[in-house]
Every structure is written in structure tokens, then in C-alpha cells.
Amino acid sequence: MxxxxxxxxxxxxxxRPIGRVVFTAAQIQAxxxxxxxxxxxxxxxxxxxxxxxxxxxxxxxxxxLVRQIRRPLQVDFLxxxxxxxxxxxxxxxxxxxxxxxxxxxxxxxxVEDIVDSGYTLNRLLPLLRSRGPRSLEVCALLHKxxxxxxxxxxxxxGFAAPPEFLVGYGLDFSEDFRHLPFIASLGELK
Ligand code: IMP
Ligand code: MG
Numbered sequence: 456m457x458x459x460x461x462x463x464x465x466x467x468x469x470x471r472p473i474g475r476v477v478f479t480a481a482q483i484q485a486x487x488x489x490x491x492x493x494x495x496x497x498x499x500x501x502x503x504x505x506x507x508x509x510x511x512x513x514x515x516x517x518x519x520l521v522r523q524i525r526r527p528l529q530v531d532f533l534x535x536x537x538x539x540x541x542x543x544x545x546x547x548x549x550x551x552x553x554x555x556x557x558x559x560x561x562x563x564x565x566v567e568d569i570v571d572s573g574y575t576l577n578r579l580l581p582l583l584r585s586r587g588p589r590s591l592e593v594c595a596l597l598h599k600x601x602x603x604x605x606x607x608x609x610x611x612x613g614f615a616a617p618p619e620f621l622v623g624y625g626l627d628f629s630e631d632f633r634h635l636p637f638i639a640s641l642g643e644l645k
Contacts, residue, residue: 467635474640478614483596483624483638486613487516490594491523493611494564502589503561504528507554509535509575511633512568515625516596516613520566531556535579548578558586568625569597569616570609580607597621597638 464476498504506524508517510532521530534552563583570576576593584591593609597616619642622628623635632639 464635464637464639468632474619474642476637477617477619477621477640478624478638480624480636483613484519487519488523490611490613491520494520494594495524495526497592497610498526498562498590500526505556505558505561505563505588506530506566507556507558507563507583508532508566509568509579510552512625512627513566513596515633516568517566520594529556535575548575548582550582558583558588560587560589562590563588563592565591565593567593567595567609569599569621570595570612571599573600576607576609596624597626 504524504526506517506521506528508514508530511534514532517530521528531554532552533550533554536549536551565576565579565583567576570593580591580593591607592611593607594611595609596613598609598612598614599616599618617640619640620628621638621640622632623638625633626638627633628641
């Protein structure tokens with residue numbers, strides 16, 4: 456594994472140590488190119504394609520991904536807040552920013568930074584499906600628990616993620632580290 460002693464990395468971290476680099480910028484770029492080509496080939500070119508980014512974590516991934524898709528498409532974002540993951544109110548996902556784009560009749564690709572429990576997707580997908588898209592697929596950069604019982608598994612997955620807390624390339628820890636050009640681990644999850 457790479458040590459994160461690269462001067463640029465250290466500068467971006469404000470001198471704080473991070474565990475290790477899990478996916479380098481070059482590895483990410485190569486994989487994003489492949490995923491872009493797969494999405495490009497997946498839908499008839501005359502059909503409408505809407506790439507919908509789940510904020511905030513997907514912003515860098517989406518920006519790189521859409522530039523690798525050589526066909527007409529539109530981009531929009533949504534932002535969701537979930538409440539009571541372990542409480543009696545579990546099941547609530549509220550859109551705090553609702554996309555302006557019309558989903559009806561379009562192929563919609565929802566772009567997610569990382570799927571962990573799948574809770575967010577399981578709650579969000581029925582809501583989006585109710586808006587009548589022609590198809591609804593998920594593209595996740597990282598997937599933590601590939602064997603989890605997700606209602607809908609992502610059609611595209613960048614990398615299987617280790618059971619560690621990951622930051623960078625859009626992923627945050629308390630809003631820090633989103634701007635790292637690589638993905639790093641803050642350590643193993645207990
Ligand atoms: P889920 O609903 O349990 O699948 O959680 C998905 C969301 O949790 C992601 O969109 C991230 O915002 C956040 N998340 C899960 N694991 C990590 C991680 O390792 N680093 C940063 N954010 C994470
Ligand atoms: Mg987050």
C-alpha cells in the first residue's frame with residue numbers, strides 16, 4: 456500500500472495524517488473512463504439520458520464521469536437527508552434539494568459516491584421511480600457490502616471498498632477531505 460507522504464497530499468490534509476491511499480487518482484481515472492464507456496453504450500442514442508448526482512459526495516465523480524460519456528445527456532442533482540436510521544422513525548428520506556429536471560420518459564442514472572448499508576438507495580429509489588422514468592439505474596463509485604440485501608443493486612460499480620472509512624474524491628469526514636484527488640482510508644471500522 457502507498458504511504459500518504461506525497462507533499463501534495465500532506466498539504467491538502469493540512470498536515471494531518473491519513474492511513475493510506477486506497478485508490479490512486481490514476482486508478483480512479485482509468486475506472487471512470489471504463490464506466491463512462493459502459494454507460495454510453497447502455498442506452499439508445501436517441502433516447503433521453505439524465506445523469507442525476509446525489510449530493511454532495513458524488514460531485515467530483517459525476518463531473519469526471521459525464522466527460523467520459525460521448526452522447527447527449529443532461530445533468531441534475533438531488534440532495535437527500537435521512538432521519539432516524541436506528542430509531543422508530545426509520546424509513547424517512549427527505550429530499551432537501553429536489554431536481555428541477557423532469558424524470559418522466561427518460562433513462563435516469565443515479566450517481567452515488569459510496570453504497571454502505573444501502574439504506575439511502577432503498578429509500579430513494581421508490582421515490583424517484585414514482586416519477587415515471589423510462590429506466591432507473593444506479594452508478595456507484597464504491598460499494599462497501601457487495602453481499603447486502605439491496606432492493607436494487609447498482610448496475611455500475613467502480614470498486615469494491617474495504618471495510619474502512621474512506622475519504623477523498625468527493626467523500627468526506629465531517630465535510631473535510633472531499634477535495635483529495637485520490638481515495639484514502641482513515642482506518643478500519645470498528
Ligand atoms: P448507506 O445509506 O448506508 O448506503 O450510506 C451511504 C452514504 O453514507 C454515502 O452516500 C456516504 O455519504 C456515507 N458513507 C458511507 N460510508 C462512507 C465512507 O467510508 N466514507 C464517507 N462517507 C461514507
Ligand atoms: Mg457523506
